[in-house]
Amino acid sequence: MTSAQPLRGSFSTYESWSHFTEREARTIPERLTTPQVVGLSDSARVDYDRRRREWHANIVLRSEQVDRLHQDLLDIVDSNQQDSDRVKSAAAIDAPPTMGKTTALRMFGRDFHRRRVAEAGEYLDPDTQTTKHIPVCHVTLAGKPTIKALHQMLLGFYAHPSVRSELRQSLTLSRDLARAAADCIARHDTRLVIIDDLHFLNMRTNDSVHVANQLKWLANEYDAAFVFAGVALRESGLLKEGRSGEDAALAQTFRRWTVLGMNIFSLQTQTDKREWARLMGSLDKAVVLSNGHDRMIQDLATYIFVRTGGNIGSLMDLIRRGTTRAIRTGDEKLDRALLDTIRLDEGAESGRADREKKFDRKLKRELDDGSTEEAAR
Ligand SMILES: Nc1ncnc2c1ncn2[C@@H]1O[C@H](COP(=O)(O)OP(=O)(O)OP(=O)(O)O)[C@@H](O)[C@H]1O
Ligand SMILES: [Mg+2]
Numbered sequence: 001m002t003s004a005q006p007l008r009g010s011f012s013t014y015e016s017w018s019h020f021t022e023r024e025a026r027t028i029p030e031r032l033t034t035p036q037v038v039g040l041s042d043s044a045r046v047d048y049d050r051r052r053r054e055w056h057a058n059i060v061l062r063s064e065q066v067d068r069l070h071q072d073l074l075d076i077v078d079s080n081q082q083d084s085d086r087v088k089s090a091a092a093i094d095a096p097p098t099m100g101k102t103t104a105l106r107m108f109g110r111d112f113h114r115r116r117v118a119e120a121g122e123y124l125d126p127d128t129q130t131t132k133h134i135p136v137c138h139v140t141l142a143g144k145p146t147i148k149a150l151h152q153m154l155l156g157f158y159a160h161p162s163v164r165s166e167l168r169q170s171l172t173l174s175r176d177l178a179r180a181a182a183d184c185i186a187r188h189d190t191r192l193v194i195i196d197d198l199h200f201l202n203m204r205t206n207d208s209v210h211v212a213n214q215l216k217w218l219a220n221e222y223d224a225a226f227v228f229a230g231v232a233l234r235e236s237g238l239l240k241e242g243r244s245g246e247d248a249a250l251a252q253t254f255r256r257w258t259v260l261g262m263n264i265f266s267l268q269t270q271t272d273k274r275e276w277a278r279l280m281g282s283l284d285k286a287v288v289l290s291n292g293h294d295r296m297i298q299d300l301a302t303y304i305f306v307r308t309g310g311n312i313g314s315l316m317d318l319i320r321r322g323t324t325r326a327i328r329t330g331d332e333k334l335d336r337a338l339l340d341t342i343r344l345d346e347g348a349e350s351g352r353a354d355r356e357k358k359f360d361r362k363l364k365r366e367l368d369d370g371s372t373e374e375a376a377r
Contacts, residue, residue, distance in 0.1 A: 010140040010196075011106070014157055017138050020106070021113040029055055034290040034332055049327050052288050056323045059286045059316070064275050065262060066104045069093070072260055073108050073227060077192055080225040088256075090219045090226040092198070094233040095262035098313030101229040102140075102196055104262070108227075109136045109194050116191060124189055134158065134188035137224070141200040147211050151177035154193075158184040178214070182222055190224050198230035201238060212238055219257075234259070265310030267302075267359075276310070277301055287323055291332035293377065299370050302362045303336055306355040307348060314348040336367070 011017045029051045032040075040048060076089045093101050116135035123129040139153045151174065160180060185193070195215065201208040219226035233239050239259060265279065266272045280298040287297065297304070297319075308314035321342045322334045331338055343349065356363065 010142075012139045012153060012157060014132075014134055014159060017109075017113075017136065017157070021110045021136070026055060026058060028286070029288050031288055032290050037290045037332065052327060053324055055288060056286075056320050059283075059319070060103060060107065061279065061282050061286070061312075062107070063100075063279055063282075063312070065265075066100065066107065069104050069260060069262065070108050070111070072258070076258055077112065077225040077227070080191075088220050088222075088225070089258065090228070090256075091258045091260055092233055092239065093227070093229040093260050093262065094239070095229075095231070096264075097231055098311060099262040099264065100312045101262060105194055105196060105227065105229050106138075109138055109192065112136055112192050120189065132188060134190050136192045136194065137185065137190045138194040138196070140196040141198060143200065144205070144208070145200060145211055146207050147174045147214050148177060150211050150214060151181050154181040155184065158188065160184055174214075178218070181218075185222050185224055193219075193222065193224045193226045195226065195228045196230075198228045198233060198238060199236060200230075201236070265305070265312070265315075267305055267310070276305060279315075280304065283319060287319065287334070289323060289326055289332045289334065291326075292334065295373075296334055299366070299373065300334065300336065300339070302359055302366045303339070306359050306363065307339065307344065307352060309348055309351050309355065311348060314344050317344055318342060335370075 011020050029048065032048070037045070037048070073091055076091045080089045093105065095101055113136045117133060120133055120135075122133055124131045124133050137154065137157050139157055141150075141153070143149075145153070155177065184190070198215075201212050215226070215228075230236075230238070239257070265276050267276060277298060280301045283297045284292075284294060289296075304315065304318065308318055318339060319334075322339050325342065326332055326334060326338055329338075
């Protein structure tokens with residue numbers, strides 16, 4: 001196991017993916033009281049603040065939505081392994097930007113990787129240890145991928161020799177590359193292939209149509225479950241059925257794919273409200289500030305919803321920026337006064353005034369309740 005170093009990048013190589021999946025979980029910094037924080041030596045204070053900033057920057061929440069998505073994905077991936085016929089199941093997560101697709105998918109891939117390694121070991125030949133067990137292949141599309149680029153990305157994940165520049169010329173045909181990629185998947189017993197940012201395939205170009213068809217083909221041919229993620233996949237035409245010839249055959253496969261969504265949080269129904277409250281509760285457990293209290297974030301649930309519109313990306317930005325500022329200024333707590341000074345992305349800011357109007361009474365009540373509780377503490 002490697003230590004908890006900051007992680008960056010797209011995890012599109014086996015090494016970076018392994019590092020991500022096998023690293024130890026971060027440990028939450030100890031909760032000190034304000035006098036204890038003030039009493040730290042300069043160097044201990046610098047270290048404590050740095051650890052807290054890093055911790056807050058990397059909070060990952062298993063929201064109920066993430067749990068539901070993981071259950072759906074597990075059904076698909078596990079049943080794929082039991083199927084003996086040639087119809088392969090696949091899933092596509094189709095949701096707007098910053099809904100948490102990448103985060104949820106990586107968590108899923110990580111759990112799956114660890115489970116398979118626990119079941120079947122790190123090597124497929126334990127005696128000689130020559131063939132690594134690589135249960136998950138993970139690539140993130142970028143730019144305008146061509147078929148060759150797609151295969152090279154898959155091969156690049158496995159550090160296949162063909163991606164080394166001197167050998168690049170030897171495999172020129174797309175079908176050779178496809179075969180080489182299929183070999184890697186089979187040789188390393190890969191059971192799950194994750195392709196993120198599928199929307200980079202702009203279906204208006206011929207090449208993208210070929211790449212999309214190739215992906216559909218791969219998903220059906222390989223003995224691995226494919227999970228895709230992207231923005232507006234339905235609208236882009238990626239999930240449309242082909243009409244003729246080869247396209248029609250592929251469409252048959254594609255029709256068996258399950259499309260899963262992810263939504264912004266809402267406060268419409270009682271269930272929505274409970275889910276949002278539980279999310280706030282998880283944040284209370286995760287945030288380490290010395291002047292806070294157990295319900296600090298839950299007590300701001302409506303305010304935080306009004307600020308973020310229920311978008312997980314905006315929510316996490318608010319929390320990260322808010323905690324960083326609270327540590328820097330010595331406030332050591334999150335409240336409206338501090339959070340009001342944090343500016344968020346345009347999406348969140350532009351809807352804020354409307355939400356303020358809509359939740360006006362609830363916001364006032366929350367403020368009053370907060371003041372009463374503050375006085376009682
Ligand atoms: N479950 C989660 N816990 C904590 N933070 C999360 C979670 N899901 C998403 N985030 C945060 O929200 C932001 C957007 O998440 P992510 O990149 O996973 O979204 P996405 O749907 O893949 O976006 P895009 O469509 O732009 O690729 C990130 O800053 C991420 O840290
Ligand atoms: Mg993403």
